[in-house]
Amino acid sequence: MTNDWLRIDGLAKSFDGVKALAGFSCSLREGEILGLLGPNGAGKTTLFNVISGFLAPESGNVVLRGVNLTGKPPHRIATAGIARTFQDLRLIRQLSVLDNVLLSFRDQPGERLGNVFFRGKSSQDQEAANRNEATSLLEECGLAEKANDPAEDLSYGQQKLLSLVCCLAAKADLLLLDEPVAGIAPEMIEKMLGIIRDLPNQGKSVMLIEHDLDAVMQVCDRVVFMDAGVKVSEGTPEEVRNDPKVIEAYIA
Amino acid sequence: MEYLLHILILIGIYVILASSLNLIAGYAGLLSIAHAAFFGVGAYVAVLMGLHWETPFLVNLAAAVVFCGILGGVVGAPGLRIRDDYFVIATFAFQVIAFSVLNNWVSLTGGPMGLPGIPQPVIFGWTVSSHWEFLVLTGGCCAAVLWICHKIVTSPFGRMLKAIREDEVFAQAAGKNVAACKVLVFAIGAAMAAVAGVMYAHYISFIDPTSFTVMESIFIISIVIIGGAGSMWGPVLGAVVLVALPEVLRFVGLPSAVAANVRQILYGGALVAMMMWRPQGLLGEYAFRKGEAQQ
Numbered sequence: 001m002t003n004d005w006l007r008i009d010g011l012a013k014s015f016d017g018v019k020a021l022a023g024f025s026c027s028l029r030e031g032e033i034l035g036l037l038g039p040n041g042a043g044k045t046t047l048f049n050v051i052s053g054f055l056a057p058e059s060g061n062v063v064l065r066g067v068n069l070t071g072k073p074p075h076r077i078a079t080a081g082i083a084r085t086f087q088d089l090r091l092i093r094q095l096s097v098l099d100n101v102l103l104s105f106r107d108q109p110g111e112r113l114g115n116v117f118f119r120g121k122s123s124q125d126q127e128a129a130n131r132n133e134a135t136s137l138l139e140e141c142g143l144a145e146k147a148n149d150p151a152e153d154l155s156y157g158q159q160k161l162l163s164l165v166c167c168l169a170a171k172a173d174l175l176l177l178d179e180p181v182a183g184i185a186p187e188m189i190e191k192m193l194g195i196i197r198d199l200p201n202q203g204k205s206v207m208l209i210e211h212d213l214d215a216v217m218q219v220c221d222r223v224v225f226m227d228a229g230v231k232v233s234e235g236t237p238e239e240v241r242n243d244p245k246v247i248e249a250y251i252a
Numbered sequence: 253m254e255y256l257l258h259i260l261i262l263i264g265i266y267v268i269l270a271s272s273l274n275l276i277a278g279y280a281g282l283l284s285i286a287h288a289a290f291f292g293v294g295a296y297v298a299v300l301m302g303l304h305w306e307t308p309f310l311v312n313l314a315a316a317v318v319f320c321g322i323l324g325g326v327v328g329a330p331g332l333r334i335r336d337d338y339f340v341i342a343t344f345a346f347q348v349i350a351f352s353v354l355n356n357w358v359s360l361t362g363g364p365m366g367l368p369g370i371p372q373p374v375i376f377g378w379t380v381s382s383h384w385e386f387l388v389l390t391g392g393c394c395a396a397v398l399w400i401c402h403k404i405v406t407s408p409f410g411r412m413l414k415a416i417r418e419d420e421v422f423a424q425a426a427g428k429n430v431a432a433c434k435v436l437v438f439a440i441g442a443a444m445a446a447v448a449g450v451m452y453a454h455y456i457s458f459i460d461p462t463s464f465t466v467m468e469s470i471f472i473i474s475i476v477i478i479g480g481a482g483s484m485w486g487p488v489l490g491a492v493v494l495v496a497l498p499e500v501l502r503f504v505g506l507p508s509a510v511a512a513n514v515r516q517i518l519y520g521g522a523l524v525a526m527m528m529w530r531p532q533g534l535l536g537e538y539a540f541r542k543g544e545a546q547q
Contacts, residue, residue, distance in 0.1 A: 052425065078427035090422040092415050094537070102408070103415050106427045110408030113436065117403060127408055170426065 005030040005205065006174060011050055011060035020046040021057065022229035028207065031200040035220035035237065036209045039249065043229040044209045045087055048176045052084045053077040064174065079106045083172035085163040087179050093152035097143060097162060100151050101134040104166035137165050157184035164195060175199065177208040181215050193219050257383035261455055263495045264390035265448045268397045270475040270487030272444030278481030278538055279405055280437045281417030285469045286343035287445055289350035292464025294320045294446025295453035296354060296361055299370050309373035316446040324442025325435055332434040347466050354461040366460025373454045386455050393451055397444050402484060413437060417538065474519055478526050480536025489534055
């Protein structure tokens with residue numbers, strides 16, 4: 001098991017005595033798309049918050065490529081190659097679409113003031129390169145003409161798309177997507193799923209939380225079903241869907 | 253003529269104060285009521301060095317800037333771990349402490365008696381003595397501060413500040429070290445306030461603690477808010493308006509006892525009106541009135 005690219009080991013986290021995670025373990029191979037299913041309150045988002053460093057677990061470990069990330073602050077984890085989206089869609093609403101993408105690039109030289117004042121040329125060059133890359137990312141996703149609009153002017157679906165584009169700009173190896181297609185129009189769902197399905201070809205791995213079973217069936221290589229903070233079932237989407245324990249959990 | 257120059261010099265000093273506070277409050281979203289404290293500490297550091305050690309003016313200026321920068325970092329580091337309203341209260345506490353120290357450490361600061369007889373600055377043999385010369389010096393410092401602010405806010409670092417102001421969680425998830433960034437910008441703002449303090453002290457040639465009270469902090473905040481937080485030129489316009497406005501009142505012919513009160517009423521009225529109808533200020537893009545913007 002130690003060869004796993006991402007290893008999540010016995011994570012526990014409780015809020016006021018309620019166990020959101022109760023010794024959750026799973027693993028992820030490089031280039032794999034893993035779906036996380038489970039009823040509301042199963043601990044899916046808590047799991048994302050622990051992996052991305054926004055919550056410290058009471059016990060357990062998150063190990064990416066042999067590097068233990070447990071308990072590190074969110075910005076360290078973000079620069080270690082993990083990008084995430086949020087269920088409640090966090091974007092800088094007042095800034096332009098392009099600025100949101102530009103913010104998502106990691107380790108920018110121009111974010112260090114020493115470079116701004118003493119190595120202006122190199123940080124400006126990098127900024128120009130990032131700008132080109134951000135523009136072409138927006139073009140590929142069909143948001144190019146909105147590039148200079150404030151992010152809050154986008155439709156809900158476009159905002160979800162933008163937060164996915166931000167993860168791409170981050171050049172992260174692992175993307176944590178929290179309900180990427182919930183509540184958006186069918187054609188936008190197709191577009192999002194197309195982008196997600198292509199991620200393994202770029203060497204990226206994905207964990208995604210989604211209630212839309214069709215979407216999960218379409219893109220996920222493997223599915224983990226969780227309930228009350230533990231893994232209940234694991235396998236291909238078909239296997240999990242037909243697992244009696246899963247059916248029982250949903251009915252209950 | 254000298255009167256007009258006097259107003260311009262004061263405007264220059266307040267442009268430095270408001271622009272530096274704007275970095276902290278307008279761009280990073282950290283409302284600080286401690287700005288007059290850094291203004292005052294910078295003034296006292298430079299003046300005390302000049303009076304006791306007779307070190308050159310530029311050395312005193314540099315020392316005041318470095319001292320306030322470090323002080324800003326030290327005050328900022330624990331203060332920035334607490335959020336929003338509590339941060340405001342923490343800066344208020346520092347402001348009160350700084351004033352008490354200046355007012356009560358009589359053997360060092362002269363206490364309420366202040367420090368009179370501050371010598372005129374000498375820069376490489378140039379003695380700054382006339383109003384014109386002070387205007388050139390203040391204008392130069394003002395330009396330098398504005399240039400630094402411009403470089404900061406137009407850089408990716410400035411974009412990161414805005415992101416932190418609007419949504420810290422997003423900024424952290426995008427790999428930004430939010431805490432380090434806040435401490436840094438707070439320290440830079442404090443260091444710039446020291447420049448204004450040194451200018452003020454040498455221009456007036458006398459300082460006492462009453463120039464650096466919480467009322468002064470609130471006046472600087474008013475300049476930022478009325479001019480427009482989070483915009484480069486908002487605080488400049490704010491400084492012009494708020495420094496020149498009471499001088500205009502002088503010519504309306506009000507008796508001086510009434511004029512002082514009318515000035516306070518005008519500031520208060522202007523602030524209330526701005527908050528109601530134009531919370532982002534005359535030129536600003538960021539409103540302190542939260543609620544509708546977030547969530």
